[in-house]
Amino acid sequence: MSDSRVSSVIQEWVSSYPGQPHSQSLNPVSSNQAAPSGQMSQMDMIIYNQSQGIIRGGADDRVAEQMMGLPYLSYNTSCLNNSNSGSANHHQSHDFSPFLLPTVRAPVTKRSISKDSAEYRMRRERNNIAVRKSRDKARRRILLTQQRALQLQEENQKLQMKIGQLTQELDTLKHILSQRHLQGAEEGAAHESSI
Amino acid sequence: MSDSRVSSVIQEWVSSYPGQPHSQSLNPVSSNQAAPSGQMSQMDMIIYNQSQGIIRGGADDRVAEQMMGLPYLSYNTSCLNNSNSGSANHHQSHDFSPFLLPTVRAPVTKRSISKDSAEYRMRRERNNIAVRKSRDKARRRILLTQQRALQLQEENQKLQMKIGQLTQELDTLKHILSQRHLQGAEEGAAHESSI
DNA sequence: GTGAATTGCGCAATTA
DNA sequence: GTAATTGCGCAATTCA
Numbered sequence: 001m002s003d004s005r006v007s008s009v010i011q012e013w014v015s016s017y018p019g020q021p022h023s024q025s026l027n028p029v030s031s032n033q034a035a036p037s038g039q040m041s042q043m044d045m046i047i048y049n050q051s052q053g054i055i056r057g058g059a060d061d062r063v064a065e066q067m068m069g070l071p072y073l074s075y076n077t078s079c080l081n082n083s084n085s086g087s088a089n090h091h092q093s094h095d096f097s098p099f100l101l102p103t104v105r106a107p108v109t110k111r112s113i114s115k116d117s118a119e120y121r122m123r124r125e126r127n128n129i130a131v132r133k134s135r136d137k138a139r140r141r142i143l144l145t146q147q148r149a150l151q152l153q154e155e156n157q158k159l160q161m162k163i164g165q166l167t168q169e170l171d172t173l174k175h176i177l178s179q180r181h182l183q184g185a186e187e188g189a190a191h192e193s194s195i
Numbered sequence: 196m197s198d199s200r201v202s203s204v205i206q207e208w209v210s211s212y213p214g215q216p217h218s219q220s221l222n223p224v225s226s227n228q229a230a231p232s233g234q235m236s237q238m239d240m241i242i243y244n245q246s247q248g249i250i251r252g253g254a255d256d257r258v259a260e261q262m263m264g265l266p267y268l269s270y271n272t273s274c275l276n277n278s279n280s281g282s283a284n285h286h287q288s289h290d291f292s293p294f295l296l297p298t299v300r301a302p303v304t305k306r307s308i309s310k311d312s313a314e315y316r317m318r319r320e321r322n323n324i325a326v327r328k329s330r331d332k333a334r335r336r337i338l339l340t341q342q343r344a345l346q347l348q349e350e351n352q353k354l355q356m357k358i359g360q361l362t363q364e365l366d367t368l369k370h371i372l373s374q375r376h377l378q379g380a381e382e383g384a385a386h387e388s389s390i
Numbered sequence: 391g392t393g394a395a396t397t398g399c400g401c402a403a404t405t406a
Numbered sequence: 407g408t409a410a411t412t413g414c415g416c417a418a419t420t421c422a
Contacts, residue, residue: 123408128400130409135398138411145340152347159354166361173368180375321393323415329395330413 113120308315 124401126409127402131400131411132398134410134412142337142340145337145344149340149344149347152344152351156347156351156354159351159358163354163357163361166358166365170361170365170368173365173372177368177372177375180372180379184375184379318393319416322395322417325394326396326415327413329397333396
């Protein structure tokens, strides 16, 4: 009855969690850097087309501070305002390429992806579609979890009510049985006295 | 025992939903337009500084298509690739300003907020902080809901087990009682026959 | 009217 | 190599 209704929702809810939550959802301390793209919107073309590399701001600070609570208070304007001048790519601060084995490629000639190329736009568009799809999926999953929690709460109340009824019925029967037991003992005594 | 543990989590969960979910969380069909800011990142300075107005892409299409399922399939490249040329601000496509009453202001001189102004950066920074705070809150709320659902599920299993035990105990007592009843009837018959 | 909060979106980096 | 996830900033909207 109500089990079938609940179980259907639970089935849907379980199916929305195919496997492990990727261990990143619970531990968001992956190598988080999140370049301030908005800040770079005025000069990203220059950066990307000239240096052909990815320049990030102070990322380690954010990672360290996201470990603590209230991470939204940790972003100071210093990090954002200085994103233009300092914080050069520290992967290139020391050029060891003449001493490295040829298996290690130089990070400069990485891909040379122009933001004007059709390939870039194609990749971006595909990623945008994937992002929308993923977020839609996440929204549905959250809604299912909420509905599941509510239904489990209702079912809990019903089960506790049923436990109360069963307990009361059990007490009644136990009382009756104890009365019968006393009555039986008296009758037994009467029998023995009558012999 | 286990009730206190569960109720604490539920308390936390309930407190994370202070009031109505603003009726927008459940019905996300508000006047959604979401200008493709990322697409305009290469020329937003020009647009914003020249026309001093906000130019949006085809927003009504998205609203209409988000009503249906799979909204992530509805964004075609046509809307995005033509964001530069077409889709001018259709509020200005016909200039009726000479015939309008002075109560209707022209949308051109709306606020003239330059992206280079310190006030703009201050507003952006404050909003960024608010966004991080809000998303952190949402993440915590989702986690609490998941934990709550799991704890309710565990509690449900325990309650169902208890119901099984009580039912079995009840059946046993009923059976005993019925036996006593038969025994009492036989004894009563024996009494009458012995008289 | 104003500032905070919420929301949808695109971008970039990372992951699977 | 591609699709999926995730954090972030931006802009529009809503809330208080």
